[in-house]
Amino acid sequence: MALRMNASMFVGLFLLSLAWKAAWAKVKVNMEDRVEVFLGDTAQITCMFTVSDSPDDVIIQWYMITKTNVRLRIYYGDSTMQVVDQGGQFTDKISVNGNGKSSEVVLTIRDVTLEDELEFICQVNGLSAGNEEGHTMLKVFESPAHPIIEGVHSGISVSNKNPSKIGSCEAKNGYPRPNITWYRNQSPLQNTPGKVSVVTxxxxxxxxxxxxxxxxxxxVxxxxxxxxxxxxxxxxVPGGTKMTETNKINITVHYPTTSLDVWVESPKGRVKEGDTVEVHCRADGNPQPPFTFMHNMEEMKSELNVLVLKDVTRLSNGNITCTALDLDTYEETQGNTELFVDYLDLAILIPKDTHVMAQGEELMATCNALSSLPTHTEWFKKGEKVAEGHTLILKDAVFDMMGTYVCVVKVPSLEGLETSGSLHVLVQGPPEIKESADTVLEESTEKSLNLSCHARGYPTPVITWSSSDESQILKEVSHRQTEDGVLSVVRVKVTSDITAYCNASNDHGTDSISFSIKAKGSGVIIAVIIICILLLAILGSVMYFLYKKGKIPCGRSGKQDLTKPNKDSIVVEMKNDNTEEAVLLGVNGDKKSPSDQGDKYMDVQK
Known part of the structure; x- marks a missing residue:
């Protein structure tokens, strides 16, 4: 009996021990709530677990929850085998790293698509330890293309009662769905009844x-x-949120005109007579309304918002009005400006035109011009300034004061506004011939030269020419008036020494000047004479040499006296192109006519 009781107690204790072990043997699984990945990338879902008893006898199974909420196994693995379930969505694109012998298993999904955004379950079965599973949601993301904004091209009126379309904004191909927020000047716009409406x-x-x-x-x-x-x-995006802004746009707003701005655009600054004036008109509304211009109560033609006035005068002074008409309300708005044209009248000279004064007299001339602005006057003669101010004074008149004086009146404060006048001054008196630089001249014969004679005085002198060669008439080649007299030019042909006379006369007297011209010989004739003399010298030397050598007999003894003429003497014929008669020179230098010598020119006796 005692033995049976001991045996029963042993069995009871064994069963109690097994029950106690079963109560304490557990499986724990730990997984992330979600795994995020970009479209097309690779996702890794980790399953971590612990088993308190027999960790080597663990079965791992992966499941997915379909879009229709169906649980399907996609993987099975234990210590002896790993199997990917065939015929499913992930058959060819998943792999599992690890098995039941380790405490971590990783499910890898390659080339993730949007259809892969599912819930995945990792189930760990510890046999006697029981089983447990964890859940992870796979989230897939795709960034949208850069957003595009486009504003309306037409104008938007502030008078529209209902909100008007401002523009459209588009973000393409994003996942999950992107959100769009509108901004005006960095302030977000929200739906506001009657004011703002955003339609998505x-x-x-x-x-x-x-x-x-x-x-x-x-x-607006x-x-x-x-x-x-x-x-x-x-x-x-995986791990957070991103934001992208479009470029900024501006819209065209139409609003009514309340005032006008009218101004002279051209020329800048003051306006003078003769200018072309541009008057512009601009409204503070948009679009610009049609404009009408009035000039001194007279309607003027214009183009758009510009009035052009050509060749303005002082009569153009006055008021210019611009009127704008609002085509929606038909209300008129006006603006105006004043136009003032500066002027400078023609110069008035006293005396004017030509003034004649006697030698020694004094002249006071004035030059003035009426102007809307202060003026400044200067006097010029031959381009050089001779006086400044409205008055020109000439004292003790002399011929040098004769000529044209130009007065120039300018407005210093306005460039281009100037006028001028001229006064021609004449000084009465007898002629005065300006001395020539060369009154004694030399020139080769048969050449011609020009002689100039400038006579001053008023009345304008009369010039006549004469010469010491009465056979030659001096021909005038030029005759012109100067501002203080007359200038005459004649041509003289030089045949010999000659003196030319210039005579000037008027009602008050006369004056004259002479030109002495020396004739120079021809250079060719001088050269021929020099050559002939040289030849004679050479010939004389030869004859003397022959005489000394006894080659030339003189007298009865066979030698000739070189000092006496002989019919066989050596002669040289000298001819001048200007004479018809030939002159023969003997060795002794005597002249012999051709009749005395016959046809012999040179003969040397041995």
Whole structure:
């Protein structure tokens, strides 16, 4: 009996021990709630677990929850085998790293698609320790393309009662769906009844990606003409949120005109007679309304907002009015400006034109011009300034004062406004011939030269020419008036020494000047004479040499006296192109006529 009781107690204790072990043997699984990955990348889902008893006898199974909420196994593995379930969505694109012998198993999903965004379950079976599973949600992301904004091209009127479309903003191919927010000058715009309306259209493409289009409608005000509108697109990415802004756009706002600005655009500054004036008119409304211009109560033709007045005069002074008509309300708005044209009248000279004064007299001339601005006067003679101010004074008149004096009147403060006049001054008196630099001249015979004679005086002197060669008439080749007299030029042919006379006369007296011309011989004739003398010298030397050598007999003894003429003497014929008679020179230098010598020119006796 005692033995049976001991045996029962042993069995009871054994069963109690097994029950105690079963109560304390457990499996624990730890997984992330979600794993995030970009579309097309590789996802890794980690399953970490612990088994308190027999960790080598663990079975790992992976499951997915389909879109229709069906649980399907995609993987089985234990210490002896690992199997990917065939015929499923992940058959060819998953792998598992680790098995039941380790405490961590990683499910790898390659080339993730949007269809892979599912819930995945890792189940760990510890046999006697029981089983447990963990859940992870795989999230897939795709960043949208850079957003595009486009504003309306037509103008938007502030008078529109309902909000008008401002523009559209589009973000293409994002996942999950992107969000679009509109901004005006960095301030976000929210739907406000009667003022702001944002209409959003979401399109799911065949790829599963989302395209979002947002239209902004707004009740615009005048200040919106300077406003900048843009969109901000926000979208999810693994680990956070990103935002992208569009470029900024400006819209055209139409608003009524309340005032006009009228001004002279050209010329800049003061206006003078003869200018072309441009008057511009601008309204503070948009668009610019049609304009009408009035000049001194007379309607003027204009183009758009510009009035052009050509060749203005002082009569153009007055009021210019610009009137704008609002085509919506038919209300008129006016603006105006005053036009003043500066002027400078023609110069008035006293005396004017030509003034004759006697030698020694004094002249006081004045030059003035009426102007709207202060003037300044200068006097010029032959381009050189001779006086300054409205008055020109000439004292003790002499011929040097004769000529044209030009007075120039300018307005210093306005360039281009000037006038001028001229006064021709004549001084009465007997002629005065200006001395020539060369009154004694030399020239080769048969050449011609010009002689100039300038006589001053008033009345204008009369010039006559004469010469010491009565056979030659001096021909005048030039005759012109100068501002103080007359200038005459004659041509003289030089045949011999000659003196030419210039005579000037008027009602008050006479004056004269002479030109002495020496004739120079021809250079060719001088050269021929020199050559002949040289030849004679050479010939004399030869004859003397022959005489000394006894080659030339003289007298009865066979030698000839070189000092006496002989019919066989050596002679040289000298001819001059200017004479018809030939002169023969004997060795002794005597002249012999051709009749005395016959036809012999040179004969040397041995």
């Amino acid at each position: 259209l979401v399109t799911k493409e065949s790829s599963g990606l989302y395209t979002v289009q947002s239209d902004l409608h707004l009740n 005000v005048k200040e919106d003409k300077d406003s900048l509108f843009y969109c901000e697109v926000s979208y999810l």
